[in-house]
Amino acid sequence: MFFDFTPENNKDVKDIYGPGTADIHALTYDSRIVHRQTAFFCINGDHYDGHQFIDQAAGSGANVIIGTEREILYQSHLNHPAITYVIVEDAKRMMSILSAEFYAHVYQRMKSIAVTGTNGKTTVTAFIHQLLNRSGMRTGSIGTEKVRDDQSSRSLNHTTTPPPKPRISITFSTPFMRKALRP
Template structure:
């Protein structure tokens, strides 16, 4: 996907560098997963600040960087790697906007049911998934114990994945023929904008 297309979908403050006809191969917030032509998003976590790993991402082949702390990395570093510097107000929201568009707005192509609250999210999500499947509807599930694309079980690392991983997973569910997705939505995911831009059809508390 062309970087200019992604930039049209996110709220930027300033973009530095020559985009020309640049293609983006993927979106990553973990510098260890960056490959050539990746868009790296520097996000601040509870323990780790992604801005500290911008140089690692550039060394691994990132061609563009989204960041919300403009003075964190010297301008010369971007010039040395011929990389695009994209300054935004909130990196997490920008990552959600970019990944939603990159994966084709997958949540709009299925019926997404979000379940939040302190207790009972996992049990409720499995109840709903089973009811839908008994009705013959292929259903995806995103939650604490495992993720499911229909009957295919996937490892779950977070109750609600980061936005780029979430949109990638939703796209895989859509391509696999899922009509419904049941998703546990943690309080952390709401606070950290992980479900920003997700098109929920129903919400349960």
């Protein structure tokens, strides 16, 4: 999918180095899974700053790198001028925006129920999931441990709920979850 990162066409972009447009085939904030034509987001976490992994992402085939640290992005641009470097105020916000666009706003075709609280979320979610499925509504759910549709489940391998936006969008757009969206 082609994206135009020029500031004139995107209010969240402060500046760019390199080409203004790019053909992106994947989105990630994990430099270990970058491959050709991936947009890599430099996200600050509890233990690491994604800007530390720019060279790894560039070497693995990222064609777009999005971050907040202008000088770091500029220095990397000098070494990899063919890559589009996008400077933004908030990389997580841009990750959310691009994920929604990249996965065709799949979440808009869903009805959502959120379960919050300190204890009992998994139990309540399982109860709602069973109740709706037995009532004839096809459902899907995302929890800390697994993703479920109306017939089966699979491990999510994530430690927080909800997972970051690209992971949610990927999950919702897979055949596994689309099955739950059928009328």
